[in-house]
Amino acid sequence: MPWVAETPLSRLQQFCINVLRCGPVPRHVAFIMDGNRRYAKKVHLEKVEGHSKGFEKLSECLRWCLEIGVKEATVYAFSIENFKRSSEEVNGLMQLAREKFAKVFQDSERLEKEGICIKVIGNLSLLPRDLQNLIAKAMLLTMNNKKLVINVAFAYTSTDEIANSVKSVIQGVNNNELSVDDINEELLSKCLYTSDGTNPDLLIRTSGEVRLSDFLLWQSSNTTIYFAEVLWPEFTFYHLMAAVFKYQRSYSDRVRFLTHTEKVKESYNGRVQSFLEKLRQRRISELKVYAS
Numbered sequence: 001m002p003w004v005a006e007t008p009l010s011r012l013q014q015f016c017i018n019v020l021r022c023g024p025v026p027r028h029v030a031f032i033m034d035g036n037r038r039y040a041k042k043v044h045l046e047k048v049e050g051h052s053k054g055f056e057k058l059s060e061c062l063r064w065c066l067e068i069g070v071k072e073a074t075v076y077a078f079s080i081e082n083f084k085r086s087s088e089e090v091n092g093l094m095q096l097a098r099e100k101f102a103k104v105f106q107d108s109e110r111l112e113k114e115g116i117c118i119k120v121i122g123n124l125s126l127l128p129r130d131l132q133n134l135i136a137k138a139m140l141l142t143m144n145n146k147k148l149v150i151n152v153a154f155a156y157t158s159t160d161e162i163a164n165s166v167k168s169v170i171q172g173v174n175n176n177e178l179s180v181d182d183i184n185e186e187l188l189s190k191c192l193y194t195s196d197g198t199n200p201d202l203l204i205r206t207s208g209e210v211r212l213s214d215f216l217l218w219q220s221s222n223t224t225i226y227f228a229e230v231l232w233p234e235f236t237f238y239h240l241m242a243a244v245f246k247y248q249r250s251y252s253d254r255v256r257f258l259t260h261t262e263k264v265k266e267s268y269n270g271r272v273q274s275f276l277e278k279l280r281q282r283r284i285s286e287l288k289v290y291a292s
């Protein structure tokens with residue numbers, strides 16, 4: 001199964017998208033793909049097979065996102081907390097990731113043609129060396145594709161991401177690249193793993209659990225959240241439609257909030273701009289080291 005399924009949409013699905021496009025379409029959708037193990041139990045599969053089914057659903061869902069006109073999707077594929085699961089399950093998930101990131105090289109032409117960028121957000125230092133290498137190569141290979149950016153949260157928690165952002169800022173101050181007075185909400189946002197992207201407009205969690213589980217906490221203060229009762233491998237196109245309709249109904253409140261926060265934003269001074277550019281270059285160099 002490729003990262004983005006090739007299956008064409010049915011006429012009914014196409015019709016629904018046309019209706020939906022009459023209203024605002026979320027630019028960025030985030031997914032907490034929960035319920036893979038309950039699904040596996042329900043249909044008598046091994047846990048890891050439940051995660052494989054989860055990847056198949058992700059592939060289908062990314063096709064729907066692309067057709068709707070979503071520009072950025074962020075998916076919670078492996079939390080740092082998941083390292084506490086049995087070694088059999090953790091190894092199974094790492095193996096699944098190896099297969100899927102290796103697939104990026106096989107599919108590179110199609111990914112480029114469709115404009116699909118695959119970016120991992122998370123603490124790569126916690127992963128096995130060979131997976132770090134595959135992930136870094138996949139990211140470098142697709143980084144210039146611009147139609148749909150897929151942020152794969154892998155070895156990720158929001159609290160770890162925020163701690164890492166603070167660390168980058170402190171290093172900047174210690175190296176005299178920043179002054180303490182430069183530190184504000186915007187600077188910390190720009191040092192997160194998600195710095196190149198936008199905040200999610202819509203966040204969907206499956207499996208009936210109503211919590212955020214340390215996912216995009218900083219980025220989701222103004223996000224429409226949709227909790228679906230269905231287990232992730234059973235998520236359908238129509239659940240996605242229902243979530244987008246909820247987003248459209250809440251749209252006018254969001255616009256009011258954004259107009260207010262826009263006024264609060266300050267423009268960066270030259271020192272901050274040059275620090276952020278150095279940080280970006282440093283992160284690309286780190287990726288090149290992992291890829292070598």
Ligand code: FPP
Nearest residue numbers: 033034035036037038054055077096097100
């Ligand atoms: C949560 O369900 C799901 C995960 C911890 C893993 C999600 C991974 C995928 C969908 C595969 C994606 C893989 C790549 C490489 C992108 P759960 O295990 O918590 O299930 P439960 O809630 O029923 O226990």
Ligand code: MG
Nearest residue numbers: 034035036207
């Ligand atoms: Mg779960």
